[in-house]
Amino acid sequence: MKHVGDKIQAFVAGELSGTEQQLVADHLAQCPECAAEETEARQLWDLLEAAEVPESIPAESAWPEIQARTFGRSQSTLLYGGGLWSKTGIAATALAAGLALAILLPGGGSSDKVLASDSEASWGSSFWLDEQSDAGFSEMWLATATDGSDS
Amino acid sequence: MDDDTLMIRTAEGEEAAFRFLVQRWEKGVLAFLIHMLGSVEEAEDLVQDTFIQVFNKAAKYEAQGLFKSWLFRIAGNLARSRLRRRKVLRWVQFDTTEHDTPGADEGALAHLEKEEAKTKVRSAVATLPARQREALVLHRFQGLKYKEVAAAMDTTVPGVESLIQRAMAALKVELAGKGDL
Ligand SMILES: [Zn+2]
Numbered sequence: 001m002k003h004v005g006d007k008i009q010a011f012v013a014g015e016l017s018g019t020e021q022q023l024v025a026d027h028l029a030q031c032p033e034c035a036a037e038e039t040e041a042r043q044l045w046d047l048l049e050a051a052e053v054p055e056s057i058p059a060e061s062a063w064p065e066i067q068a069r070t071f072g073r074s075q076s077t078l079l080y081g082g083g084l085w086s087k088t089g090i091a092a093t094a095l096a097a098g099l100a101l102a103i104l105l106p107g108g109g110s111s112d113k114v115l116a117s118d119s120e121a122s123w124g125s126s127f128w129l130d131e132q133s134d135a136g137f138s139e140m141w142l143a144t145a146t147d148g149s150d151s
Numbered sequence: 152m153d154d155d156t157l158m159i160r161t162a163e164g165e166e167a168a169f170r171f172l173v174q175r176w177e178k179g180v181l182a183f184l185i186h187m188l189g190s191v192e193e194a195e196d197l198v199q200d201t202f203i204q205v206f207n208k209a210a211k212y213e214a215q216g217l218f219k220s221w222l223f224r225i226a227g228n229l230a231r232s233r234l235r236r237r238k239v240l241r242w243v244q245f246d247t248t249e250h251d252t253p254g255a256d257e258g259a260l261a262h263l264e265k266e267e268a269k270t271k272v273r274s275a276v277a278t279l280p281a282r283q284r285e286a287l288v289l290h291r292f293q294g295l296k297y298k299e300v301a302a303a304m305d306t307t308v309p310g311v312e313s314l315i316q317r318a319m320a321a322l323k324v325e326l327a328g329k330g331d332l
Contacts (some may be wrong), residue, residue: 009316013290015297044323048291050265050272053182057191062198063173069199070206071166 003027004034012041154218162209169209173202179293180226186288187230189277197233201226220302223289227303234281275325283318286311 004027010016011024028035152171160168180201184194204225212221276284282304289295289303290311297311304311 006316009319010297010312013297013315015312040323041319044319044326045291047272047326048276048322050269051186051276052292053185055178057185058178058181058195061174062177062195062202063170065199066173066202066206067166067170069203071169 003031005037008034008038008041012038012045153216155214155216158205158209158212158218159214161206162212169206172205176222177202180222183223183226183288183293184230186276186292187227187281187285188233193233197226197229200229204229217299217302219293219295220299223293223295223303224305227285230285231281272326275322278325279318279321283314283321286314287318290315 004011004024007016007020007024011021011028014021016024028038152168154172154175157168157172157175161172177198181194181198184197184201185191188194188197201222205222208225212218276287279287285304286300289300290297295303297308297315300311301308306314
């Protein structure tokens with residue numbers, strides 16, 4: 001009698017074809033050794049439920065952020081047209097960067113200071129927006145903001 | 152509405168379709184990335200990046216009913232490159248204590264024991280080699296069939312079978328040694 005140890009995981013996962021599934025089931029019915037392995041595999045399978053990420057994560061949808069980086073952006077293109085948009089984009093980025101910096105600066109910072117770092121940060125960010133793919137956005141953003149707070 | 156239809160409409164510029172797609176899949180993508188990266192914060196970052204890529208590639212998407220695999224392939228690629236950039240594979244056990252509050256009929260002690268058991272299983276999963284972990288998480292937690300995992304990971308069905316078998320064998324050793332099995 002050939003044991004079915006190497007098929008048990010796929011059997012438990014329901015990944016075998018109908019015929020194979022039947023063959024393994026028949027074998028399990030008459031082989032205590034393989035049946036014990038099957039029991040163990042099912043226990044482990046069930047135990048893994050404990051590692052599941054709780055339903056409560058995330059607390060909120062990421063849609064607003066994703067919207068702003070997709071349809072939110074193409075809306076601006078529609079409104080302002082390609083050429084103008086890039087300028088508008090830079091202005092918007094500068095404004096947002098200024099806000100971020102104002103928050104990051106210890107003690108709030110003077111308005112002069114915010115304005116000065118503001119323009120540097122905006123160029124960094126908008127350069128990045130033009131030159132790079134979206135993948136590293138948050139990192140670049142953070143790096144830019146951190147540079148600003150040093151000044 | 153099925154994912155393929157939503158993707159076609161997204162490519163046509165229908166925001167509501169994209170929103171529906173994001174809201175249908177973001178939890179699953181986040182959970183997958185948490186398992187891959189061990190950090191909720193980093194995972195949340197990459198959830199955004201994943202859907203930005205989905206949006207940017209929507210026009211090139213071939214509607215063949217393989218959206219799930221395609222989506223997790225994007226998320227998996229982002230996770231892997233993030234792991235590579237870390238150089239040393241560091242594992243931060245994700246903390247969910249503030250999310251898992253005791254149920255009404257559950258005492259504080261029972262809750263604590265349950266949390267300990269969860270931590271043990273989670274760190275056992277976390278210490279698996281990345282590819283084994285990826286295959287296992289996609290299959291066990293995201294419910295992808297072997298065929299779908301294979302498409303997401305650019306491998307074959309026997310390849311997935313072997314990854315999952317090795318993952319389960321390692322987990323058995325890890326958890327049986329600690330009296331959980
Ligand atoms: Zn047997």
